[in-house]
Amino acid sequence: MADLGCMIAGIETINPFWLASAPPTDKQYNVERAFAAGWGGVVWKTLGENPPVVNVTSRYGVHKDTARGILGINNIELISDRPLEVNLREIEAVRKNYPDRIIIGSMMAPVEEELWKSLAIKIANSGVHGIELNLGCPHGMCERGMGSAIGQVPQMVEDTTRWVREVVDIPVFTKLTPNTTDILLPAEAALAGGADAVALINTVNSIIGVDLDQMAPNPVLDGKGTHGGYCGSAVKPIALHMIAEIARNGPTQDLDISAIGGITTWRDAAEFIALGANALQVCTAAMLYGFRIIEDLNDGLSDFMDAKGYKSIEDFRGLAIKNTVNWNDLNMNYDLKAEIDQDKCIECGRCHIACEDTSHQAITMQDNDAGGRDFAVVATECVGCNLCQHVCPVPECITMVPQKNNLPYLTWPEHPKNILKAAE
Amino acid sequence: MGEHPQYSSTGGALSGDDILANFDDLHDPLNAEQVSIQASRCLFCHDAPCVTACPTSIDIPKFIRQIATRNDTGAARTILDANIMGGTCARACPTEILCEQKCVLSTGEHEPVQIGALQRHAVDHMLAKGGAHPFARAKASGKKVAVIGAGPAGLSCAHALAVQGHSVEIFEAKEKPGGLNEYGLAAYKMAGDFASREASFILGVGGITLHHGKALGRDVTLADLGARFDAVFTGIGLTAPRRLDIAGEQLDGVIDALSFIEQIRQAGDLSAINPGENVVVIGGGNTAIDAAIQAKRLGAHSVTMVYRRGPMQMGATEWEQDLAATNGVNILHWAKPVRLIGNGVLTTVHFERTQLRDGVLEGTDKHFTLFADRVYKAVGQQLVDDGLTDITCKRGKIVVDETGQTSRSGVFAGGDCIASGEDLTVQAVEDGKIAAVGIHQFLGGKHG
Numbered sequence: 001m002a003d004l005g006c007m008i009a010g011i012e013t014i015n016p017f018w019l020a021s022a023p024p025t026d027k028q029y030n031v032e033r034a035f036a037a038g039w040g041g042v043v044w045k046t047l048g049e050n051p052p053v054v055n056v057t058s059r060y061g062v063h064k065d066t067a068r069g070i071l072g073i074n075n076i077e078l079i080s081d082r083p084l085e086v087n088l089r090e091i092e093a094v095r096k097n098y099p100d101r102i103i104i105g106s107m108m109a110p111v112e113e114e115l116w117k118s119l120a121i122k123i124a125n126s127g128v129h130g131i132e133l134n135l136g137c138p139h140g141m142c143e144r145g146m147g148s149a150i151g152q153v154p155q156m157v158e159d160t161t162r163w164v165r166e167v168v169d170i171p172v173f174t175k176l177t178p179n180t181t182d183i184l185l186p187a188e189a190a191l192a193g194g195a196d197a198v199a200l201i202n203t204v205n206s207i208i209g210v211d212l213d214q215m216a217p218n219p220v221l222d223g224k225g226t227h228g229g230y231c232g233s234a235v236k237p238i239a240l241h242m243i244a245e246i247a248r249n250g251p252t253q254d255l256d257i258s259a260i261g262g263i264t265t266w267r268d269a270a271e272f273i274a275l276g277a278n279a280l281q282v283c284t285a286a287m288l289y290g291f292r293i294i295e296d297l298n299d300g301l302s303d304f305m306d307a308k309g310y311k312s313i314e315d316f317r318g319l320a321i322k323n324t325v326n327w328n329d330l331n332m333n334y335d336l337k338a339e340i341d342q343d344k345c346i347e348c349g350r351c352h353i354a355c356e357d358t359s360h361q362a363i364t365m366q367d368n369d370a371g372g373r374d375f376a377v378v379a380t381e382c383v384g385c386n387l388c389q390h391v392c393p394v395p396e397c398i399t400m401v402p403q404k405n406n407l408p409y410l411t412w413p414e415h416p417k418n419i420l421k422a423a424e
Numbered sequence: 425m426g427e428h429p430q431y432s433s434t435g436g437a438l439s440g441d442d443i444l445a446n447f448d449d450l451h452d453p454l455n456a457e458q459v460s461i462q463a464s465r466c467l468f469c470h471d472a473p474c475v476t477a478c479p480t481s482i483d484i485p486k487f488i489r490q491i492a493t494r495n496d497t498g499a500a501r502t503i504l505d506a507n508i509m510g511g512t513c514a515r516a517c518p519t520e521i522l523c524e525q526k527c528v529l530s531t532g533e534h535e536p537v538q539i540g541a542l543q544r545h546a547v548d549h550m551l552a553k554g555g556a557h558p559f560a561r562a563k564a565s566g567k568k569v570a571v572i573g574a575g576p577a578g579l580s581c582a583h584a585l586a587v588q589g590h591s592v593e594i595f596e597a598k599e600k601p602g603g604l605n606e607y608g609l610a611a612y613k614m615a616g617d618f619a620s621r622e623a624s625f626i627l628g629v630g631g632i633t634l635h636h637g638k639a640l641g642r643d644v645t646l647a648d649l650g651a652r653f654d655a656v657f658t659g660i661g662l663t664a665p666r667r668l669d670i671a672g673e674q675l676d677g678v679i680d681a682l683s684f685i686e687q688i689r690q691a692g693d694l695s696a697i698n699p700g701e702n703v704v705v706i707g708g709g710n711t712a713i714d715a716a717i718q719a720k721r722l723g724a725h726s727v728t729m730v731y732r733r734g735p736m737q738m739g740a741t742e743w744e745q746d747l748a749a750t751n752g753v754n755i756l757h758w759a760k761p762v763r764l765i766g767n768g769v770l771t772t773v774h775f776e777r778t779q780l781r782d783g784v785l786e787g788t789d790k791h792f793t794l795f796a797d798r799v800y801k802a803v804g805q806q807l808v809d810d811g812l813t814d815i816t817c818k819r820g821k822i823v824v825d826e827t828g829q830t831s832r833s834g835v836f837a838g839g840d841c842i843a844s845g846e847d848l849t850v851q852a853v854e855d856g857k858i859a860a861v862g863i864h865q866f867l868g869g870k871h872g
Binding site for chain 2 (some may be wrong): 068
């Protein structure tokens with residue numbers, strides 16, 4: 001069995017799965033249940049200076065598919081609403097009860113050096129393994145000049161990171177908001193401020209839906225609603241992209257990455273690791289299913305590594321980075337065509353209508369002698385877009401087959417139809 | 425609930441409550457969770473095979489998508505646009521040989537989408553909702569059409585004509601509209617008073633007058649109707665039960681299955697019905713199954729269905745045969761009754777075993793007997809041609825052209841009395857629709 005133990009920002013963890021700073025990590029009871037279930041670490045729910053914040057009722061909205069699947073959660077909960085001292089004493093107790101597990105203290109404060117420094121020292125003294133700067137909350141706290149209000153200004157990201165870095169001798173994680181135009185700017189600022197790692201993504205600013213009876217955004221509180229933070233599997237693609245950008249771009253390449261964003265399965269986890277994540281944080285999946293999802297996260301990741309011959313996470317970490325390129329580096333001569341396995345086809349016609357209505361009219365439909373319909377790819381019209389493969393409900397019924405054309409790797413900058421190239 | 429038949433716990437008669445439970449819905453309506461899961465399973469096929477398999481061509485993927493988007497009212501409109509009896513069809517259609525058989529998930533997941541149950545959900549929603557009728561009538565055409573028979577074909581035709589602005593009068597022999605929906609389907613398929621609620625809904629569009637107790641040939645004639653109306657539709661069904669034509673058929677205890685079913689459907693107190701103790705049902709169609717299961721559910725001690733051919737030739741679908749078996753009905757194949765025995769009252773049925781030789785059914789001269797105090801005959805229904813003056817019939821059915829018109833100009837026909845397809849409610853509804861289009865054109869209206 002592969003070794004799931006790994007290291008991030010100099011911290012050794014028994015597995016890469018930590019619970020992110022959120023309701024599941026708000027107190028000793030929950031955290032000890034998580035550790036008993038097998039989680040490698042937690043980032044304690046964000047702490048602020050006293051007096052604690054006050055939360056509202058109705059804190060979550062969800063985005064569902066047409067059945068019962070939850071694609072994403074939106075929350076309007078603030079940071080920990082319990083007194084700082086209570087949280088710190090509980091952290092100390094859990095550290096004692098679970099010495100092999102990691103606890104990171106998450107914190108936020110207004111943009112004042114003394115406030116950041118004094119709070120960071122208090123938290124560090126509770127025995128946490130590291131400090132995470134919450135610069136991402138896109139709701140509530142940002143209206144008080146914290147959370148994403150800081151994370152959206154690179155200079156403030158750098159300053160707050162440096163302030164904490166200067167007063168603690170444990171690793172510093174700067175947690176970034178995705179609610180920004182270019183994730184590299186705050187990531188570079190975190191690096192400049194001395195962060196050991198970046199943690200991303202925090203939640204995406206969102207309105208999850210509108211209650212059409214009350215004519216107010218969900219969740220509706222006494223007739224009103226507000227924007228909140230979107231998370232869950234729906235945001236995974238956004239997170240993958242931002243992590244890849246940090247991992248493959250020069251200045252930030254050396255930052256360790258604690259990846260967050262819709263990680264639900266071991267496969268999600270492996271994908272983030274392949275794009276350079278050193279460790280992972282999970283929240284929504286645990287909130288939807290409970291802590292025991294850690295069992296398959298560990299088991300599935302370990303089996304995947306065994307099957308591929310990876311002895312440790314470091315063996316495959318970042319292997320997909322070199323293959324993550326700009327569009328201009330793609331091979332224009334690569335030629336794919338769809339192929340339909342007629343034995344697997346159940347004749348739903350989804351491929352045909354998707355191609356006919358919205359793509360390239362490359363899949364024909366004809367009645368056959370058996371009273372059914374035959375679907376066939378018109379190779380000359382197929383542009384290899386993959387749409388038919390994606391809409392097909394039958395696994396492996398439609399495959400995209402590379403065509404042997406013996407043409408060389410040719411990028412757009414080198415392409416004869418590129419007028420800039422022609423001008424050379 | 426009707427999904428699980430109640431049996432006597434003492435060996436004695438079934439209690440009144442047991443019988444009531446036995447005649448509740450055969451299948452409970454889908455609950456909200458089942459609705460969303462089933463609706464989400466639909467693949468929204470292009471040019472969907474399920475639609476092709478529906479005699480009324482309901483746009484099934486469209487209505488299921490409407491259910492999935494919580495637009496139940498729109499879903500019901502989609503269904504009723506194509507099939508005004510979508511509620512009955514959702515309950516009584518043999519979906520296992522129609523839409524659900526063709527569902528591509530029958531191949532993909534070995535389990536079709538529950539189309540019938542979803543259809544019931546949508547139509548029940550609309551009927552329960554009430555409010556304005558979903559169909560509006562075109563402005564009055566000034567034309568009058570007589571419809572003979574308020575069964576599925578007649579009601580379907582009357583509805584479509586009324587929507588086109590024509591004025592319709594229905595002449596129905598029985599006390600209530602609905603035809604076999606009201607009188608001839610198993611009670612647990614049409615639980616509650618659904619047939620009558622549906623008929624009221626259909627008539628609710630306006631422009632339709634219903635006359636009770638008016639039978640063709642007895643109370644009205646084609647000549648009279650032809651003189652008073654601009655066109656006539658006959659949806660008179662097949663109302664004469666076929667006879668066995670064997671000795672002893674006059675004995676007490678030998679009853680037509682449809683009469684038995686009608687008795688159940690119209691009964692105020694089911695426990696007052698004596699279904700017989702040892703029951704034999706002769707026949708292999710859905711009526712035979714409906715009679716056999718209902719006899720068992722009323723408390724008959726033993727029920728044996730006897731069919732002269734094999735399970736493959738049965739008119740009842742495999743699903744119906746299985747339903748009978750799970751209700752404790754014993755099914756014997758390859759035997760025909762040759763004599764009904766009793767001294768005024770039936771006691772015994774004498775059978776001869778049969779076989780197919782070169783495609784021809786023949787007796788084998790091997791005999792057996794069953795003790796029975798009750799025989800239900802379900803060997804088919806025949807056309808009663810009283811009053812069908814100048815109407816050409818062939819092989820016991822009225823001949824119509826592709827517009828539904830008979831050999832008598834201005835007289836149209838549909839439903840079980842014509843040879844259009846299976847004798848099913850859904851086919852009768854389609855026949856009525858086709859004839860309504862034919863009549864509309866006949867009256868000078870534009871197609872569509």
